[in-house]
Amino acid sequence: MDLTLRVWRQKDRNSPGRLVEYDAKDIDPDMSFLEMLDVVNERLISREEHPIAFDHDCREGICGACSATINGIPHGPERATTVCQLHMRHFKDGDVLTIEPFRARAFPVIRDLMVDRSAFDRIVESGGYVSVRTGSAPEANTLPIPKDVAERAMDAASCIGCGACVAACKNASAMLFVAAKASQLNGLPQGKPEKDRRVLDMVASMDEAGFGNCTNQYECSAVCPKSISEDFIAQLNREYLVASIKQRFARK
Amino acid sequence: MKLDSKTPPGPLAEKWARYRSEIKLVNPANKRKYEIIVVGSGLGGAAAAATLGELGYGVKCFCYQDSPRRAHSIAAQGGINAAKNYQNDGDSVYRLFYDTIKGGDFRAREANVYRLAEVSAEIIDQCTAQGVPFAREYGGHLANRSFGGAQVSRTFYARGQTGQQLLLGAYSALCRQIDAGSVMMFPRTEMLDLVVVDGHAKGIVVRDMVNGKISSYAADAVVLATGGYANVYDLSTNARGCNVTAAYRAYKRGAFFANPCYTQIHPTCIPVSGEYQSKLTLMSESLRNDGRVWVPKRKGDTRPPHKIPEDERDYFLERKYPSYGNLAPRDISSRSAKEVCDDGRGVGPGGLGVYLDFSDAISRLGLETIRERYGNLFEMYERITGEDAYKTPMRIYPALHYTMGGLWVDYNLMSNLPGLHVIGEANFSDHGANRLGASALMQGLADGYFVLPYTIGAYLADLTHKRPSTGHPEFHKVETEVEERTKTLLAINGERSVQSIHKELGKLMWNDAGMARNRKGLKEAIAKIPEIREEFWDNVRVPGDGKEINQELEKAGRLADFLEFGELLCRDALDREESCGGHFREEYQTEEGEALRDDENFSYVSAWEYRGEAQEPVRHKEPLVYEEVKMATRSYK
Incomplete structure (x- = not known):
């Protein structure tokens, strides 16, 4: 099939960017979206032009590196699918595809489709862990955890940290990302001792990074390649409220 | 040169405990005076960096990804082994140890493997305490599943995303x-070279992948946790960025590379669909429990599968291995698939695929049962191929997915180059010639959390070499070499893209040093690789410059090392005149086509020493001495 691509090209963080049009002819419907970009890049290289830079690594939907907004939808039109797992058979001959980086103030574009998502790392650094020293863990089965609790933690823990939730949100909020990590740990007995501190610190770090507020539209959950539920946001809100009240009284 | 494994004396089961009680320790107040560099942030690297930091050392950790959470350990699906014996089915440290040694076809170092089995249980405790959501039973206790190569159920898992969850635990x-x-x-910082001062590894040279700046970091010890080299075959189940550069650069600076020919192939991957293919995807082997493997009997038969009548189909595994049938071991099924495809009877685009047909199982068990058992795999297959495997047979083909070889290390996980430590898939030590399922995650975390943090202390406690500053002339020299190399790559400005040359290398490696190897093919590959290398240095085109994000430049640097490393792999495969584990030499097989190991002549680790561009590398031997186990033929009959 033949496609027309309108791709965001930007040299680096400080340069202005713009959409540039490319022909993508003879695209095999069995290609993945990134393989289609590989082919376009090979052609650009043969014409002595700069290939389109994009983040990618595992190409099986788990590392969370790939990130592109296709015709306005982060990771493209297929539900629960990362760009690397999106195949060209979902498009048709003659389609015009606008391909942009994930847009958010906290995710500056560093080249073409690549953005800097280190703000996510800083959020996890602020409290997305259980403080346990290597070697000091008790025997694993001394702490039975109900199956449904473990399953719910696993649902939250499936997050791949790609940032599509932020890109889909009109406020560029990172609430789904933060909620997923906080809910995984707060729901488990291992994570309970640090529960309050965790939500306060992670939310503070999220705000500091420049992410917006959540207004409960749930675009985040709709584009999430792992279908992480918006229910976790409600849980985070409750836990945040409780933790801030406790903090206020503790100070007085 | 004699390779000393530094295995501690004493009975096998007491070695590690005794070693830990007797090694010299670094005083807690002194730990902060030591700097340690960790390259890689997968299970091994992240676990090591976190633990060493916690102990008080000054740690610098480097990874090429945009976040340490994305290292390729994340893609492991199945699980992690541990000798917990939660199932009360007779598991023990010894049994896990023995299964691993046997699975590795008696080509691993006994003491290292025993230690791995010993610390395995502690890994599960550690990860659980971190909040890793392992699968549980209704009673709230941890669940297990069975895996190949074991008669006990000892594999812990978190849905089909065990690697992801363990990595996120280590990342946290x-x-x-x-x-x-x-x-x-x-x-986003890539190690491009190792700096050795007075015979000790003392630092690295890196490139900042965002602004292109090349700079140096000095340390008292360097830890490589940089993964395997499956991408020398271009197409593999590894992430696109996985590469051999850090390990290969260390090899060129004097570290020995051990057993590069030990590579593992997985029989059930989704086949290549076209020249544009960038990556192969693995599907659980459990599919072979209910699927029947076949190809048409006639060469070049292009009829769709349902138009090929039963008597014109060749169920080749059932025909050749009547007792095991479709469940023949990984290596045998892989090689048989290759044989029928080489014979011109492969199916699908390019003829590199065989059918895995569920129609009999569906009529026998019903669609619902099959959907319950394999629903997620059928879905994954459909996502990638667009085909409904309930209606038409799946197409599968073997693919490279793990490499057992790696930099040579002693019991301390230290290379022959003092100060250079190597952990996880990047070293050679624990899996011998073949790795069992669910053991890679175990090894990465064992090395990172529980072994290296002790053994590196023993090195540092004895250290008399002062940490040099990056102003040392050796740093300057290596940095200049790296800069020159980058400039050269950018200046070639030839006709061919990096990827086209990588593809050429990959095809050659796959054909001559893939599933089955023989003397003639390996010799041809050893002659051909230098030609591809020459073509690369004469005719590659790397657009852009070095002072910005330049993914073509990154790929070119990695390919340049693969182009040398591939030759080393072939040399090792040629040199090892036996078949063992993942290394199958066609000249050395039984009449039934089974691997023929030669313990008398090849019971050793091959450790290759770099001798400069003009000379061939030299192979050293570390004899494998088994104090506890008796070597036996690996038979799963």
Whole structure:
């Protein structure tokens, strides 16, 4: 099939960017979206032009590196699918595809489709862990955890940290990302001792990074390649409220 | 040169405990005076960096990804082994140890493997305490599943995403140390060379992948946790960025490379669909429990599968191995698939695929049963191929997915180059010639959390070499070499893209040093690889410059090392005149086509020493001495 691509090209963080049009002819419907970009890049290289830079690594939907907004939808039109797992058979001959980086103030574009998502790392650094020293863990089965609790933690823990939730949100909020990590740990007995501190610190770090507020539209959950539920946001809100009240009284 | 494994004396089961009680320790107040560099942030690297930081060392951790959470350990699906014996089915440290040694076809170092089995249980405790959501039973206790090569159920798992969950656990521990200031993290930073001062590894040269700046970091010890080299075959189940550069650069600076020919192939991957293919995807082997493998009997038969009548189909595994049938071991099924495809009877685009047909199982068990058992795999297959495997047979083909060889290390996980430590898939030590399922995650975390943090202390406690500053002439020299190399790559400006040359290398490696190897093919490959290398240095085109994000430049640098490393792999495969584990030499097989091991002549680790561009590398031997186990033929009959 033949496609027309309108791709965001930007040299680096400080340069202005713009959409540039490319022909993508003879695209095999069995290609993945990134393989289609590989082919376009090979052609650009043969014409002595700069290939389109994009983040990618595992190409099986788990590392969370790939990130592109296709015709306005982060990771493209297929539900629960990362760009690397999106195949060209979902498009048709003659389609015009606008391909942009994930847009958010906290995710500056560093080249073409690549953005800097280190703000996510800083959020996890602020409290997305259980403080346990290597070697000091008790025997694993001394702490039975109900199956449904473990399953719910696993649902939250499936997050791949790609940032599509932020890109889909009109406020560029990172609430789904933060909620997923906080809910995984707060729901488990291992994570309970640090529960309050965790939500306060992670939310503070999220705000500091420049992410917006959540207004409960749930675009985040709709584009999430792992279908992480918006229910976790409600849980985070409750836990945040409780933790801030406790903090206020503790100070007085 | 004699390779000393430094295996401690004493009975096998007491070695590690005794070693830990007797090694010299670094005084807690002195730990902060030592700087350690960790390259890689997968299970091994993240666990090591976090633990070393927690102990008080000054740690710098580097990874090429934009976040340490994305290292390729994340893609492991199945699980992690541990000798917990939660199922009360007779598991023990000894049994896990023996299964691993046997699975590795008696080509691993006994003491290392025993230690791995010993610390395995502690890994599960550690990860559970971190909040890793392992699968549980209704009673709230941890669940297990069975895996190949074992008669007990000892594999812990988190849905089909065990690697992801374990990595995120290690990443969270790492993040905690980054926040505490004990670890400095350098994402999007690629190690391009190792710096050796007075015979000790003392630092690395890296490229900042965002601004292109090449700079040096000095340390008291360097830890490589940089994964395997399956991408020398271009197409593999590894992430696109996985590469051999860090390990290969260390090899060129004097570290020995052990057993590069030990590579593992997985029989059930989704086949290549076209020239554009960038990556192969693995599907669980459990599919072979209910699927029947076949190809048309006639060459070049292009009829769709349902138009090929039963008597014109060749169920080749059932025909050749009547007792095992479709469940023949990994290596045998892989090789048989290759044989029928080489014979011109492969199916699908390019003829590199065989059918895995569920129609009999569906009529026998019903669609619902099959959907319950394999629903997620059928879905994954449909996502990638667009085909409905309930209606038409799946197409599968074997693919490279793990490499057992790696830099040579002693019992301390230290290379022959003092100060250079190597952990996880990047070293050679624990899996011998073949790795069992669910053992890679175990090894990465064992090395990172529980072995290296002790053994590196023993090195540092005895250290008399002062840490040099990056102003040392050796740093300057290596940095200049790296800069020159980058400039050369950018200046060639030839006609061919990096990827086209990588593809050429990959095809050659796959044909001559893939599933089955023989003397003639390996010799031809050894002659041909230098020609591809020459073509690369004469005719590659790397657009852009070095002072910005330049993914073509990154790929070119990695390919340049693969182009040398591939030759080393072939040399090792030629040199090892036996078949063992993942290394199958066609000249050495039984009449039934089974691997024929030669313990009398090849019971050793091959460790290759770099001797400069003009000379061939030299192979050293570390004899494998088994104190506890008796070597036996690996038979699963």
